[in-house]
Amino acid sequence: MKIGNREIGPNHPPLVIAEIGINHGGSLEVAKEMVRLAALSGCECIKHQTHILEDEMTDEAKSIFPPNADVSIWHVMEACALSLEDERALKDYTESLGMIYISTPFSRAAADFLETLDVPAYKIGSGEADNLPLIRHIARFGKPVILSTGMQSIETIRASVAILDAAGVDYALLECTNLYPSPPEIVSLQGVTDLKAAFPRAVVGFSDHSIGPEMALASVALGACILERHYTDTRYRKGPDIINSMDPAELKFLIDRSKEIHTALHNPKQRTEAEEPVYRFARASVVADRDLAEGHVITESDIWARRPGSGEIAGYEFDKVLGKRLTRAVTRNTQLKWSDLA
Numbered sequence: 001m002k003i004g005n006r007e008i009g010p011n012h013p014p015l016v017i018a019e020i021g022i023n024h025g026g027s028l029e030v031a032k033e034m035v036r037l038a039a040l041s042g043c044e045c046i047k048h049q050t051h052i053l054e055d056e057m058t059d060e061a062k063s064i065f066p067p068n069a070d071v072s073i074w075h076v077m078e079a080c081a082l083s084l085e086d087e088r089a090l091k092d093y094t095e096s097l098g099m100i101y102i103s104t105p106f107s108r109a110a111a112d113f114l115e116t117l118d119v120p121a122y123k124i125g126s127g128e129a130d131n132l133p134l135i136r137h138i139a140r141f142g143k144p145v146i147l148s149t150g151m152q153s154i155e156t157i158r159a160s161v162a163i164l165d166a167a168g169v170d171y172a173l174l175e176c177t178n179l180y181p182s183p184p185e186i187v188s189l190q191g192v193t194d195l196k197a198a199f200p201r202a203v204v205g206f207s208d209h210s211i212g213p214e215m216a217l218a219s220v221a222l223g224a225c226i227l228e229r230h231y232t233d234t235r236y237r238k239g240p241d242i243i244n245s246m247d248p249a250e251l252k253f254l255i256d257r258s259k260e261i262h263t264a265l266h267n268p269k270q271r272t273e274a275e276e277p278v279y280r281f282a283r284a285s286v287v288a289d290r291d292l293a294e295g296h297v298i299t300e301s302d303i304w305a306r307r308p309g310s311g312e313i314a315g316y317e318f319d320k321v322l323g324k325r326l327t328r329a330v331t332r333n334t335q336l337k338w339s340d341l342a
Contacts, residue, residue, distance in 0.1 A: 001170035022080035126150030150176030285311025311335030
């Protein structure tokens with residue numbers, strides 16, 4: 001798939017998405033500073049969350065408290081959502097620094113607003129992963145979709161994927177665990193391979209809510225092409241997602257190390273040219289293990305394999321020497337040659 005000018009797939013380094021989400025606490029200036037520091041870390045893509053409360057939730061949400069907050073989900077979003085005017089400014093600023101700007105719309109109105117901003121793709125969060133009318137509405141825009149699959153099974157996500165397939169849009173599916181933070185006891189790296197097997201048309205990635213970069217990096221070795229993590233300029237901020245957010249230093253670490261893992265993932269099992277100097281000294285050559293006379297028929301107790309590997313007969317050819325007759329006398333530790341054998 002392609003978002004903007006960025007190709008995404010197994011043949012490209014993973015796209016690392018820094019999710020600012022609501023970590024800015026409703027401040028455009030804080031959000032801009034987060035974006036600036038992400039750019040300095042080498043980040044390619046910023047993700048925001050677009051909340052239009054009256055279209056997103058009903059009044060019942062005012063009595064629902066998330067496990068990582070001490071106020072209702074309505075009041076969390078009310079305090080942390082950027083105004084639409086501020087979000088437009090944030091997108092412009094992000095793109096001025098050469099990065100991709102995408103967002104998660106949590107309602108039909110939010111999706112329609114993002115379409116007026118001409119975002120290059122849409123992110124659908126785990127909470128909306130089975131919100132079929134919203135997914136259908138977003139798919140009609142004809143743009144790439146990144147869909148997190150937290151709280152879902154392979155079977156329950158099939159209806160959502162069918163909508164994306166029917167719309168003919170490119171899409172990515174992200175393995176995700178929705179506990180903030182997610183301990184390794186419930187994180188599923190196997191989910192990356194399960195999604196790849198079940199949905200061969202999808203680009204597969206990993207949306208990480210654990211603490212530290214280890215799980216996201218491990219997912220690259222399993223074929224994850226997108227890495228998404230919550231991001232903040234400093235962990236000293238307050239907010240429900242700060243606990244599992246990376247800072248700029250960890251963001252840079254994740255970008256750099258994921259590229260290295262992706263490179264190594266595509267190297268076949270073979271001896272490389274760079275290893276040749278090591279190969280010459282580290283491997284063994286067949287040598288006489290004691291003084292041997294001309295005409296002696298070699299047995300296993302007469303020879304051994306010792307470093308360096310500069311001899312003519314390599315250690316892995318040891319058995320080929322057995323039963324051969326010496327054409328000359330040799331002393332202990334002489335590297336044998338094929339011409340010494342008849």
